Amino acid sequence: MKFWNAFRIFWIIFFLFFAIGLPLILHYGGHHKGDYEMTHTSPITAAILLGMGTAFWLIVFISYSKKFLINPSFKKNGIIALNLAGLLLLIALAAGILVYTYINESRGYGWRYLYFWHPYIIIPCSFICYSGLFYGITRRIFSKY
Template sequence: MKFSNGFNIFWIIYFLFFAIGLPLILHYAGDHHQSDFEMTNTSVSKAFILLGVGTALWFIVFIYYIKKFLVNLALKKNGTIVLNVVGLLLLIALAAGILFYAYINESRGYGWRYLYFWHPYIFIPGSFIFYSVLFFDITKSLFSKFKANP
Protein backbone atom coordinates (compact mmCIF):
# COMPACT_ATOMS: atom_id res chain seq x y z
CA MET A 1 0.00 0.00 0.00
CA LYS A 2 1.28 3.42 -0.91
CA PHE A 3 1.81 6.01 1.79
CA SER A 4 -0.77 8.31 0.19
CA ASN A 5 -3.44 5.57 0.30
CA GLY A 6 -2.81 4.94 4.00
CA PHE A 7 -2.80 8.67 4.63
CA ASN A 8 -6.15 9.05 2.87
CA ILE A 9 -7.67 6.13 4.78
CA PHE A 10 -6.51 7.63 8.08
CA TRP A 11 -8.10 11.00 7.29
CA ILE A 12 -11.35 9.41 6.16
CA ILE A 13 -11.62 7.45 9.42
CA TYR A 14 -10.67 10.56 11.40
CA PHE A 15 -13.26 12.59 9.51
CA LEU A 16 -16.01 9.99 10.02
CA PHE A 17 -15.33 9.83 13.76
CA PHE A 18 -15.60 13.57 14.23
CA ALA A 19 -18.52 13.99 11.82
CA ILE A 20 -20.63 11.03 12.93
CA GLY A 21 -19.25 9.28 16.00
CA LEU A 22 -18.52 12.22 18.25
CA PRO A 23 -21.94 13.93 17.93
CA LEU A 24 -23.66 10.60 18.67
CA ILE A 25 -21.45 9.95 21.68
CA LEU A 26 -21.92 13.46 23.04
CA HIS A 27 -25.69 13.36 22.62
CA TYR A 28 -26.47 9.89 23.93
CA ALA A 29 -23.70 9.42 26.52
CA GLY A 30 -24.10 12.98 27.75
CA ASP A 31 -27.87 12.50 28.08
CA HIS A 32 -28.68 15.72 26.25
CA HIS A 33 -32.34 14.98 25.72
CA GLN A 34 -35.02 17.62 25.86
CA SER A 35 -36.99 17.66 29.09
CA ASP A 36 -40.78 17.54 29.14
CA PHE A 37 -40.85 21.24 30.01
CA GLU A 38 -38.66 22.12 27.03
CA MET A 39 -40.73 20.00 24.67
CA THR A 40 -44.03 21.51 25.80
CA ASN A 41 -42.61 24.99 25.24
CA THR A 42 -41.31 24.15 21.75
CA SER A 43 -43.76 25.18 19.06
CA VAL A 44 -44.85 22.73 16.42
CA SER A 45 -43.70 25.06 13.67
CA LYS A 46 -40.18 25.21 15.17
CA ALA A 47 -40.09 21.43 15.39
CA PHE A 48 -41.10 21.03 11.75
CA ILE A 49 -38.62 23.70 10.64
CA LEU A 50 -35.83 21.81 12.43
CA LEU A 51 -37.02 18.56 10.86
CA GLY A 52 -36.94 20.23 7.44
CA VAL A 53 -33.48 21.72 8.04
CA GLY A 54 -32.12 18.33 9.09
CA THR A 55 -33.69 16.61 6.10
CA ALA A 56 -32.35 19.27 3.72
CA LEU A 57 -28.85 18.90 5.19
CA TRP A 58 -29.03 15.12 4.80
CA PHE A 59 -30.05 15.52 1.15
CA ILE A 60 -27.09 17.85 0.60
CA VAL A 61 -24.82 15.18 2.11
CA PHE A 62 -26.33 12.49 -0.13
CA ILE A 63 -25.93 14.64 -3.25
CA TYR A 64 -22.34 15.52 -2.29
CA TYR A 65 -21.55 11.84 -1.69
CA ILE A 66 -23.10 10.78 -4.99
CA LYS A 67 -21.26 13.52 -6.88
CA LYS A 68 -17.93 12.94 -5.16
CA PHE A 69 -17.79 9.16 -4.96
CA LEU A 70 -20.26 7.64 -7.43
CA VAL A 71 -20.32 9.90 -10.47
CA ASN A 72 -16.58 10.58 -10.49
CA LEU A 73 -15.77 6.88 -10.12
CA ALA A 74 -18.28 5.90 -12.80
CA LEU A 75 -16.51 8.24 -15.19
CA LYS A 76 -13.14 6.70 -14.27
CA LYS A 77 -14.58 3.15 -14.64
CA ASN A 78 -13.20 1.97 -11.34
CA GLY A 79 -15.92 -1.01 -10.63
CA THR A 80 -14.99 -0.02 -6.43
CA ILE A 81 -18.38 1.40 -7.30
CA VAL A 82 -20.04 -1.43 -5.35
CA LEU A 83 -18.31 -0.32 -2.15
CA ASN A 84 -19.37 3.25 -2.77
CA VAL A 85 -22.99 2.22 -3.32
CA VAL A 86 -22.84 0.26 -0.06
CA GLY A 87 -21.41 3.39 1.61
CA LEU A 88 -24.31 5.47 0.27
CA LEU A 89 -26.83 2.91 1.52
CA LEU A 90 -25.16 2.95 4.96
CA LEU A 91 -25.34 6.74 4.98
CA ILE A 92 -29.05 6.64 4.14
CA ALA A 93 -29.58 4.00 6.82
CA LEU A 94 -27.72 6.20 9.33
CA ALA A 95 -29.98 9.18 8.63
CA ALA A 96 -33.17 7.11 8.80
CA GLY A 97 -31.91 5.19 11.82
CA ILE A 98 -31.09 8.31 13.83
CA LEU A 99 -34.49 9.81 13.07
CA PHE A 100 -36.38 6.59 13.82
CA TYR A 101 -34.43 5.75 16.99
CA ALA A 102 -34.68 9.29 18.35
CA TYR A 103 -38.40 9.53 17.61
CA ILE A 104 -39.11 6.30 19.47
CA ASN A 105 -36.84 6.99 22.45
CA GLU A 106 -36.90 10.78 22.82
CA SER A 107 -40.29 12.09 21.70
CA ARG A 108 -42.32 10.79 24.70
CA GLY A 109 -45.55 11.57 22.87
CA TYR A 110 -44.63 15.15 21.89
CA GLY A 111 -43.99 14.38 18.22
CA TRP A 112 -41.02 16.09 16.58
CA ARG A 113 -40.61 18.55 19.45
CA TYR A 114 -37.59 16.65 20.75
CA LEU A 115 -35.51 18.13 17.91
CA TYR A 116 -33.23 21.03 18.67
CA PHE A 117 -30.40 22.62 16.73
CA TRP A 118 -27.65 20.46 18.29
CA HIS A 119 -29.53 17.18 17.89
CA PRO A 120 -27.49 14.57 15.98
CA TYR A 121 -30.07 14.45 13.16
CA ILE A 122 -29.26 18.08 12.38
CA PHE A 123 -25.68 18.34 13.65
CA ILE A 124 -24.21 15.28 11.88
CA PRO A 125 -24.98 16.38 8.32
CA GLY A 126 -23.93 19.94 9.18
CA SER A 127 -20.58 18.76 10.50
CA PHE A 128 -20.28 16.32 7.60
CA ILE A 129 -20.64 19.22 5.15
CA PHE A 130 -18.22 21.40 7.13
CA TYR A 131 -15.54 18.71 7.40
CA SER A 132 -16.00 17.64 3.77
CA VAL A 133 -15.36 21.16 2.57
CA LEU A 134 -12.48 21.62 5.02
CA PHE A 135 -10.68 18.31 4.53
CA PHE A 136 -11.44 17.36 0.96
CA ASP A 137 -11.80 20.63 -0.88
CA ILE A 138 -9.62 23.21 0.88
CA THR A 139 -6.72 20.91 1.76
CA LYS A 140 -6.80 19.35 -1.69
CA SER A 141 -6.46 22.76 -3.29
CA LEU A 142 -3.70 23.77 -0.85
CA PHE A 143 -1.63 20.61 -1.25
CA SER A 144 -2.15 20.28 -5.00
CA LYS A 145 0.59 22.87 -5.43
CA PHE A 146 3.10 20.54 -3.77
CA LYS A 147 2.05 17.37 -5.56
CA ALA A 148 4.30 16.60 -8.48
CA ASN A 149 2.57 16.17 -11.80
CA PRO A 150 4.29 13.58 -14.04
Protein backbone atom coordinates (compact mmCIF):
# COMPACT_ATOMS: atom_id res chain seq x y z
CA MET A 1 0.00 0.00 0.00
CA LYS A 2 2.84 2.40 0.73
CA PHE A 3 4.14 2.00 -2.81
CA TRP A 4 0.80 3.04 -4.32
CA ASN A 5 0.55 6.06 -2.02
CA ALA A 6 4.06 7.16 -3.00
CA PHE A 7 3.25 6.46 -6.65
CA ARG A 8 0.10 8.59 -6.44
CA ILE A 9 1.92 11.44 -4.68
CA PHE A 10 4.68 11.39 -7.30
CA TRP A 11 2.20 11.73 -10.16
CA ILE A 12 0.27 14.47 -8.39
CA ILE A 13 3.46 16.49 -7.91
CA PHE A 14 4.53 15.73 -11.49
CA PHE A 15 1.24 16.93 -12.97
CA LEU A 16 1.12 19.99 -10.70
CA PHE A 17 4.57 21.02 -11.88
CA PHE A 18 3.62 20.75 -15.53
CA ALA A 19 0.19 22.30 -14.98
CA ILE A 20 1.21 25.23 -12.77
CA GLY A 21 4.97 25.53 -12.50
CA LEU A 22 5.99 25.25 -16.13
CA PRO A 23 3.53 27.85 -17.50
CA LEU A 24 4.59 30.28 -14.78
CA ILE A 25 8.29 29.68 -15.46
CA LEU A 26 7.83 30.13 -19.19
CA HIS A 27 5.74 33.28 -18.76
CA TYR A 28 7.96 35.02 -16.25
CA GLY A 29 11.07 33.90 -18.09
CA GLY A 30 10.62 36.86 -20.36
CA HIS A 31 7.55 36.56 -22.57
CA HIS A 32 5.48 39.66 -21.92
CA LYS A 33 3.57 41.68 -24.44
CA GLY A 34 5.18 44.95 -25.40
CA ASP A 35 3.39 48.27 -25.74
CA TYR A 36 3.15 47.85 -29.50
CA GLU A 37 1.43 44.46 -29.18
CA MET A 38 -0.96 45.74 -26.52
CA THR A 39 -2.03 48.77 -28.53
CA HIS A 40 -2.81 46.52 -31.49
CA THR A 41 -4.82 44.01 -29.46
CA SER A 42 -8.50 44.77 -29.68
CA PRO A 43 -10.55 45.11 -26.49
CA ILE A 44 -12.90 42.42 -27.83
CA THR A 45 -10.02 39.93 -28.11
CA ALA A 46 -8.94 40.77 -24.58
CA ALA A 47 -12.50 40.32 -23.28
CA ILE A 48 -12.85 36.98 -25.08
CA LEU A 49 -9.55 35.75 -23.62
CA LEU A 50 -10.58 36.90 -20.14
CA GLY A 51 -13.91 35.11 -20.55
CA MET A 52 -12.20 31.94 -21.81
CA GLY A 53 -9.83 31.89 -18.85
CA THR A 54 -12.68 32.46 -16.41
CA ALA A 55 -14.75 29.70 -18.04
CA PHE A 56 -11.82 27.28 -17.88
CA TRP A 57 -11.25 28.11 -14.22
CA LEU A 58 -14.96 27.54 -13.48
CA ILE A 59 -14.75 24.14 -15.18
CA VAL A 60 -11.77 23.27 -12.98
CA PHE A 61 -13.55 24.46 -9.80
CA ILE A 62 -16.73 22.56 -10.63
CA SER A 63 -14.93 19.34 -11.53
CA TYR A 64 -12.75 19.57 -8.40
CA SER A 65 -15.82 20.15 -6.23
CA LYS A 66 -17.65 17.30 -7.92
CA LYS A 67 -14.78 14.84 -7.53
CA PHE A 68 -13.49 15.71 -4.09
CA LEU A 69 -16.19 17.55 -2.14
CA ILE A 70 -19.45 15.95 -3.27
CA ASN A 71 -18.13 12.39 -3.70
CA PRO A 72 -19.14 10.45 -0.53
CA SER A 73 -15.96 8.35 -0.50
CA PHE A 74 -13.88 11.44 0.26
CA LYS A 75 -16.11 12.67 3.10
CA LYS A 76 -14.78 10.27 5.71
CA ASN A 77 -11.85 10.56 8.12
CA GLY A 78 -11.47 14.33 7.86
CA ILE A 79 -10.42 14.28 4.22
CA ILE A 80 -13.13 16.87 3.51
CA ALA A 81 -10.95 20.17 5.76
CA LEU A 82 -7.91 18.99 3.23
CA ASN A 83 -10.10 18.85 -0.01
CA LEU A 84 -11.71 22.14 0.95
CA ALA A 85 -8.26 23.64 1.49
CA GLY A 86 -7.27 22.41 -1.98
CA LEU A 87 -10.30 24.13 -3.50
CA LEU A 88 -9.52 27.35 -1.65
CA LEU A 89 -5.91 27.17 -2.89
CA LEU A 90 -7.15 26.77 -6.47
CA ILE A 91 -9.41 29.79 -6.09
CA ALA A 92 -6.56 31.79 -4.55
CA LEU A 93 -4.26 30.73 -7.41
CA ALA A 94 -6.73 31.89 -10.07
CA ALA A 95 -7.45 35.19 -8.37
CA GLY A 96 -3.80 35.74 -7.50
CA ILE A 97 -2.60 35.21 -11.06
CA LEU A 98 -5.25 37.54 -12.43
CA VAL A 99 -4.69 40.35 -9.91
CA TYR A 100 -0.88 40.09 -9.92
CA THR A 101 -0.59 40.12 -13.69
CA TYR A 102 -3.11 42.93 -14.05
CA ILE A 103 -1.12 45.09 -11.65
CA ASN A 104 2.29 44.27 -13.12
CA GLU A 105 1.61 43.73 -16.84
CA SER A 106 -1.32 45.90 -17.92
CA ARG A 107 0.59 49.23 -17.97
CA GLY A 108 -2.67 51.10 -18.39
CA TYR A 109 -3.97 49.05 -21.32
CA GLY A 110 -6.53 47.06 -19.34
CA TRP A 111 -6.87 43.36 -20.13
CA ARG A 112 -4.98 43.67 -23.41
CA TYR A 113 -1.93 41.99 -21.90
CA LEU A 114 -3.72 38.63 -22.10
CA TYR A 115 -2.83 36.17 -24.84
CA PHE A 116 -3.75 32.52 -25.31
CA TRP A 117 -0.57 31.19 -23.69
CA HIS A 118 -0.93 33.41 -20.63
CA PRO A 119 -0.83 31.45 -17.34
CA TYR A 120 -4.37 32.57 -16.45
CA ILE A 121 -5.64 30.72 -19.51
CA ILE A 122 -3.18 27.86 -19.97
CA ILE A 123 -3.11 26.61 -16.34
CA PRO A 124 -6.81 25.61 -16.23
CA CYS A 125 -6.51 24.23 -19.78
CA SER A 126 -3.65 22.01 -18.66
CA PHE A 127 -5.64 20.90 -15.59
CA ILE A 128 -8.51 19.91 -17.87
CA CYS A 129 -6.26 18.12 -20.36
CA TYR A 130 -4.19 16.31 -17.73
CA SER A 131 -7.21 15.18 -15.74
CA GLY A 132 -8.86 13.90 -18.94
CA LEU A 133 -5.65 12.17 -19.99
CA PHE A 134 -5.07 10.67 -16.55
CA TYR A 135 -8.70 9.56 -16.27
CA GLY A 136 -8.66 7.99 -19.73
CA ILE A 137 -5.42 6.09 -19.17
CA THR A 138 -6.34 4.78 -15.73
CA ARG A 139 -9.79 3.84 -16.92
CA ARG A 140 -8.36 1.77 -19.78
CA ILE A 141 -5.74 0.09 -17.58
CA PHE A 142 -7.99 -0.77 -14.66
CA SER A 143 -11.08 -1.65 -16.69
CA LYS A 144 -9.40 -4.96 -17.50
CA TYR A 145 -9.18 -5.82 -13.82
